[in-house]
Amino acid sequence: MVKMKSGKWVPIVLAIFLFELVCRSSYASYSPADNYLISCGSSQNVTYLGRTFLPDSAQSSRVLKSANSVVASSNSSVPSPLYQSARIFSATSSYKFEIEQKGRHWVRLYFYPLSNSGNNLNSASFTVATDQFVLLSNFTFKNYNGSSMFKEYAINVTSDTFTLYFVPSNNSVAFVNAIEVVSIPDALFPDQALALHPSAPFSGLSDLGFETIYRLNMGGPWISAQNDTLGRTWENDEKYLHVDGSAVRVSVSPSSIQYPASVTSETAPNWVYATAVAMGDANVADTNFNITWVFPVDPNFRYFVRVHFCDIVSESLNNLVFNLYINDNIAMGSVDLSSLTSGLKVPYYKDFVSNSSTDSHTLNVSVGPDIAADITNATMNGLEIMKISNEAKSLDGLSSVEGLLPKKPSNNNRLGIIIGSAGGAVAALVLVVVCYCCLVARKSKTPHQGHPWLPLPLYGNSLTLTKMSTTSQKSGTASCISLASSNLGRFFTIQEILDATNKFDESLLLGVGGFGRVYKGTLEEGTKVAVKRGNPRSEQGLAEFRTEIEMLSKLRHRHLVSLIEWAMTWQKKGMLDQIMDPNLVGKVNLASLKKFGETAEKCLAEHGVDRPSMGDVLWNLEYAFQLEETCSALMEPEDNSTNHIPGIQLTPLEPFDNSVSMIDGGNSCADDDGEDVATSAVFSQLVNPRGR
Numbered sequence: 001m002v003k004m005k006s007g008k009w010v011p012i013v014l015a016i017f018l019f020e021l022v023c024r025s026s027y028a029s030y031s032p033a034d035n036y037l038i039s040c041g042s043s044q045n046v047t048y049l050g051r052t053f054l055p056d057s058a059q060s061s062r063v064l065k066s067a068n069s070v071v072a073s074s075n076s077s078v079p080s081p082l083y084q085s086a087r088i089f090s091a092t093s094s095y096k097f098e099i100e101q102k103g104r105h106w107v108r109l110y111f112y113p114l115s116n117s118g119n120n121l122n123s124a125s126f127t128v129a130t131d132q133f134v135l136l137s138n139f140t141f142k143n144y145n146g147s148s149m150f151k152e153y154a155i156n157v158t159s160d161t162f163t164l165y166f167v168p169s170n171n172s173v174a175f176v177n178a179i180e181v182v183s184i185p186d187a188l189f190p191d192q193a194l195a196l197h198p199s200a201p202f203s204g205l206s207d208l209g210f211e212t213i214y215r216l217n218m219g220g221p222w223i224s225a226q227n228d229t230l231g232r233t234w235e236n237d238e239k240y241l242h243v244d245g246s247a248v249r250v251s252v253s254p255s256s257i258q259y260p261a262s263v264t265s266e267t268a269p270n271w272v273y274a275t276a277v278a279m280g281d282a283n284v285a286d287t288n289f290n291i292t293w294v295f296p297v298d299p300n301f302r303y304f305v306r307v308h309f310c311d312i313v314s315e316s317l318n319n320l321v322f323n324l325y326i327n328d329n330i331a332m333g334s335v336d337l338s339s340l341t342s343g344l345k346v347p348y349y350k351d352f353v354s355n356s357s358t359d360s361h362t363l364n365v366s367v368g369p370d371i372a373a374d375i376t377n378a379t380m381n382g383l384e385i386m387k388i389s390n391e392a393k394s395l396d397g398l399s400s401v402e403g404l405l406p407k408k409p410s411n412n413n414r415l416g417i418i419i420g421s422a423g424g425a426v427a428a429l430v431l432v433v434v435c436y437c438c439l440v441a442r443k444s445k446t447p448h449q450g451h452p453w454l455p456l457p458l459y460g461n462s463l464t465l466t467k468m469s470t471t472s473q474k475s476g477t478a479s480c481i482s483l484a485s486s487n488l489g490r491f492f493t494i495q496e497i498l499d500a501t502n503k504f505d506e507s508l509l510l511g512v513g514g515f516g517r518v519y520k521g522t523l524e525e526g527t528k529v530a531v532k533r534g535n536p537r538s539e540q541g542l543a544e545f546r547t548e549i550e551m552l553s554k555l556r557h558r559h560l561v562s563l564i565e566w567a568m569t570w571q572k573k574g575m576l577d578q579i580m581d582p583n584l585v586g587k588v589n590l591a592s593l594k595k596f597g598e599t600a601e602k603c604l605a606e607h608g609v610d611r612p613s614m615g616d617v618l619w620n621l622e623y624a625f626q627l628e629e630t631c632s633a634l635m636e637p638e639d640n641s642t643n644h645i646p647g648i649q650l651t652p653l654e655p656f657d658n659s660v661s662m663i664d665g666g667n668s669c670a671d672d673d674g675e676d677v678a679t680s681a682v683f684s685q686l687v688n689p690r691g692r
Helices: 012-022 337-339 413-445 493-502 543-556 563-572 590-602 613-633 674-686
Strands: 003-005 035-039 046-048 051-055 062-066 069-073 085-089 091-100 103-111 126-130 134-139 148-155 161-168 174-178 176-185 193-197 200-203 210-217 247-251 275-279 291-296 301-307 323-328 328-337 348-354 362-369 383-390 507-511 516-522 528-534
Touching: 062 085, 103 134, 103 174, 126 174, 134 148, 161 176, 210 291, 291 516, 301 362, 323 348, 328 348, 337 348, 493 516, 493 528, 590 613
Parallel strands: 035 051, 193 348
Antiparallel strands: 003 247, 035 176, 046 051, 062 091, 069 085, 085 174, 091 161, 103 148, 103 176, 126 134, 126 161, 148 210, 193 200, 210 383, 247 275, 291 362, 301 348, 301 383, 323 328, 323 362, 507 516, 516 528
């Protein structure tokens, strides 16, 4: 072990470092699946720190998309070969990389404002972003303290491609000199760390972007990317020490570092664990002081802090016990490294999430002795501080990617667009076919054909229309179901009905019911007819409508016949009021005739709203029929003579088709003839309120 005051280097220490730097090769134990090293604007390969950067036009797996870009190069002195050329963009441009291994990737950017580029790159203002995160927001070298700038980010790539956007500000340009996109081992960054103030687990780090702010090798020299298996750079910690004299440098041979299973050289190079700082002579009365490092940070962000330890100070186990502080919080208390690692010279690290100091733009990290320890000492080997993206998914400012880049449809949106486009195409095709069919149908129609009509549903209160059965091409008509078997009489085509009613002219409207309208019509030979136009949206279906037709067409009874012709005749004679006279009714039951007369009178009301519905009429007639039949059964004369009202001409009954299933009328005192049985059954079907 070599121990010396801060800044006091001796030749033996330098010899050890030089020997190790020469003997150890870079990238010995890790080969990244994705390893894009791009020299932007260059026409040839560029070698830097043992790595080869290819021109940005040389890789087929990397695509440069630029609306307008130019190339700048310089033969003058530049900080490194990577700054000899640059790609300059005057409009939003991007680099798209194919990704073989999803997960976190290093995204490293190199910027140097070349003086002979034809643009004032020092005053250029631009934004750099990925598909998810804003990396730089309106950056300009005018506000930057340095001639060149290197930025390193750790971004979790979850898709098969990774895109890097460069967005110039208004009337400006964007530029970049070199780009790295390199895979990171999955185990390097956890999803959870310990949050401080208050102390609690912090989960979800995998969804957040990181930017490297500080990476320090405590007590040791600068470590280049060439000597780090992951291409990282580690700088010396001396300039961040709060009191330089409070620490002494300690080092051992890197080959003596014994990595446990949980820590590898990808976690940190052995040179980080082979050097450390320990407590020195701070020239203060209280020897229990802390070694403190102070780091300027942006107070608007949280920070991922990784502290590296390796006890290369102690001569035996359990002698070194100390505390770790981040800002004013105790991050780890009474740390005994030999107990945590079960040995000496064994690497150990711990992750935290912290804000900046209260009312300060700094983040402080300290180690100090535990007051209960026998030996007053503390140590630290390495420190990494990384900025965590904010709620806007930005690592610089408050603007989000959505506000900077054109919106890109998600996979679900793309699927929706594809389905919508296909659906639109199908709909358009269907529309064309329908229009063509309509045009053909219109051309084939005769001059007398009217407008299309909606058929009644097969059953009442049904939203499903029945299938249309095509009749002969000569008639050009269709019907819901065949009514031919009903033998109801003459059938009329739709065109004949349209002609008779002048296409259902509203001036010919006789009345309006809940289940359709009734129009006055005149047939071709001059016969006057009433035409009921069913309403397909009513509760009346074809079955009920058919029953109604059968009743109106064939129903005859010795007492219930030609109700409206009779009522109109008697109304004109002023005789409706007289039918209640027992002297005029003969043997006809008075209650039945009264109900019959009241029903007829209501049907002749002047205004449609005052007329009963068909359901009410049928219920009243059924009631009157039941009264009359009951009385007839009890009082039927021997000669079975017909009782009738004077002035009503009885019509001989036609055979009634009982093929349609109907509900029995129940307590009917009808005669034994089949005619009355069928009549009662018809009424029982018609009075169904759902059918009216």
